């Protein structure tokens with residue numbers, strides 16, 4: 564099976580191209596807060612703009628419920644796209660609107676949120692047919708959405724033949740980087756996994772244990788793992804229903820000889836929002852009335868040492884309550900340590916990517932993924948629905 568790329572597209576001169584992007588960006592009061600995903604789309608947009616007649620870019624935004632909802636309109640993104648691209652972009656207020664068929668050659672359109680139709684998430688065949696209808700070609704460059712079996716990434720792909728569908732440069736680059744983690748990653752391969760809940764990352768964690776030499780665990784999920792080892796974690800966030808899963812992961816790591824590290828010292832507090840007490844404690848000395856909110860300084864150092872010797876690194880998920888400045892040090896320490904290694908480093912997931920930018924080291928990481936969920940699923944299943952739908 565091969566994955567067709569832009570160079571495989573044929574008969575582009577009069578092409579009307581449906582371009583699926585992931586422009587699911589944070590918007591506050593109608594203003595786009597982060598342009599990373601818009602910028603990531605530019606190479607494919609520019610390449611197509613030089614060669615085809617009409618580009619109709621489309622995306623989902625937020626958790627729209629299958630009906631139009633102004634809170635989730637992509638209109639503010641059209642403005643940003645226009646600025647970033649440096650040419651007019653026409654916003655189409657309905658992703659199935661007639662403008663798709665009538666737009667003049669030379670037009671770049673941005674269609675309204677795909678999730679304003681229930682057929683998008685349902686991968687409904689009729690919705691896919693109507694979405695694809697006016698177009699001669701389909702390009703998917705929405706890496707962040709590649710783990711979703713939705714109409715605009717899966718159903719639509721089936722409606723275009725050879726030479727008429729491809730992935731864009733972003734998907735190509737993301738897949739290349741993640742493949743390096745799956746097929747014979749250079750050892751030592753060190754993974755850093757954090758985030759609040761182990762329940763949302765069980766499968767990726769289980770998959771990573773099979774691949775890595777060292778696993779560094781932080782964030783809320785480490786609390787449940789500590790609890791599984793009989794350590795009392797005070798008022799920390801835990802998921803008691805995940806204790807068996809934690810034990811299974813710990814046992815599997817031990818059986819494989821994987822170095823699975825949990826925090827040995829932590830930052831604890833009485834209240835995340837209005838902390839009166841902030842202390843560093845060894846994990847066997849956590850007061851009942853306090854909760855873990857970050858890695859302690861010794862653990863930061865130990866994790867940084869493990870990263871210093873890594874040949875391959877994958878990081879997903881913050882090490883603490885990173886959005887509160889007082890509890891960001893562990894996450895920032897990981898970002899810096901990752902930037903400092905000579906190994907091949909990949910970061911995925913909104914908060915870890917934010918931390919990389921926050922620490923000012925994004926340009927020292929080999930690959931910053933635009934898809935947290937998608938990159939985790941690729942590492943877990945070695946496949947993504949949107950990619951499978953385009954393979955030939």
Ligand code: 3PG
Pocket residue numbers: 585587625626707708711935936
């Ligand atoms: C993301 O930001 O995670 C992707 O755009 C997918 O969005 P979703 O989680 O709402 O499907």
Ligand code: MG
Pocket residue numbers: 936
């Ligand atoms: Mg998500």
